[in-house]
Amino acid sequence: MNNKKIALVTGGIGGIGTEICKHLAQQGRLVIATHLPVEENIARAWQESQKQTGYDIELAAVDVGSFKSCAAMAQAIAERFGHISILVNCAGITRDIPLRKMEESEWSSVLSTNLDSVFNVTRQVINDMLTDGFGRIVNISSVNAQKGQFGQTNYSAAKAGMHGFTKALAQEVAKKGVTVNTVSPGYIATNLMNAIPEEILDKIISAIPVGRLGRPDEIARAVAFLCDDKSSFITGSDLSVNGGLYMH
Numbered sequence: 531m532n533n534k535k536i537a538l539v540t541g542g543i544g545g546i547g548t549e550i551c552k553h554l555a556q557q558g559r560l561v562i563a564t565h566l567p568v569e570e571n572i573a574r575a576w577q578e579s580q581k582q583t584g585y586d587i588e589l590a591a592v593d594v595g596s597f598k599s600c601a602a603m604a605q606a607i608a609e610r611f612g613h614i615s616i617l618v619n620c621a622g623i624t625r626d627i628p629l630r631k632m633e634e635s636e637w638s639s640v641l642s643t644n645l646d647s648v649f650n651v652t653r654q655v656i657n658d659m660l661t662d663g664f665g666r667i668v669n670i671s672s673v674n675a676q677k678g679q680f681g682q683t684n685y686s687a688a689k690a691g692m693h694g695f696t697k698a699l700a701q702e703v704a705k706k707g708v709t710v711n712t713v714s715p716g717y718i719a720t721n722l723m724n725a726i727p728e729e730i731l732d733k734i735i736s737a738i739p740v741g742r743l744g745r746p747d748e749i750a751r752a753v754a755f756l757c758d759d760k761s762s763f764i765t766g767s768d769l770s771v772n773g774g775l776y777m778h
């Protein structure tokens with residue numbers, strides 16, 4: 531067992547997830563990034579490239595949409611490393627399409643990966659955090675939960691659901707040293723942007739007051755701040771990092 535606090539980042543090998551892992555490692559955490567079981571080879575290559583830049587990050591295979599899979603992952607982590615003290619729920623997908631054309635599978639896969647996952651993973655770690663009297667949970671939502679987005683009824687609904695989850699759980703665990711917050715990124719330069727047609731993306735960028743897409747490290751900074759041991763009085767909040775695209 532080690533002395534570092536353990537941080538679990540779901541979707542940790544993705545564009546935003548990678549930067550979150552690095553920032554938490556810089557903060558002195560033992561970081562574990564999750565990946566889908568079918569992405570084992572991609573994850574190993576990712577881990578190797580992090581190592582080459584000085585980051586030792588552990589991996590855990592899990593389907594965050596499955597409660598059973600999350601339970602097995604949590605058990606394996608507990609046996610190998612100990613209690614998880616910091617959880618960043620960052621796994622997410624998009625299936626953008628107007629509702630009038632949306633298939634049931636496009637609705638349910640987004641709700642499962644983006645919202646059910648938050649329950650599936652958090653439920654595994656919450657009791658250890660309460661026992662330890664310390665925990666940091668950060669849910670990665672989206673500007674599109676706050677403002678809605680054409681073609682994203684599924685995604686906007688799932689990401690908005692995170693806000694309710696955050697505020698309800700924050701109240702349940704506040705007295706036990708566990709904070710629960712949401713970070714709401716705007717449009718960030720990751721592979722997720724490749725699915726947006728170029729002319730639509732140009733329009734989106736022109737609507738961002740800062741005048742550009744965000745960078746993954748700009749999200750990671752906000753997450754690391756909320757995960758700091760000293761950020762103990764911030765809970766149930768939603769931190770927007772969106773270049774001014776939506777102000778509330």
Ligand code: CAA
Nearest residue numbers: 624626627628672673674679680681716717722726727730
């Ligand atoms: N508002 C109003 N009308 C819009 C619109 C908008 N934002 N976007 C498109 N339309 C209109 C088009 O002008 C077009 O109108 P006409 O038929 O009159 O020409 C019509 O809607 C297109 O409708 P279609 O049924 O043909 O749409 P489509 O099947 O081509 O799907 C789409 C369109 C895939 C949803 C596409 O608009 C799109 O990709 N939009 C971007 C969605 C987006 O922003 N996703 C964010 C991904 S990143 C992310 O999610 C991370 C994060 O947290 C920010």
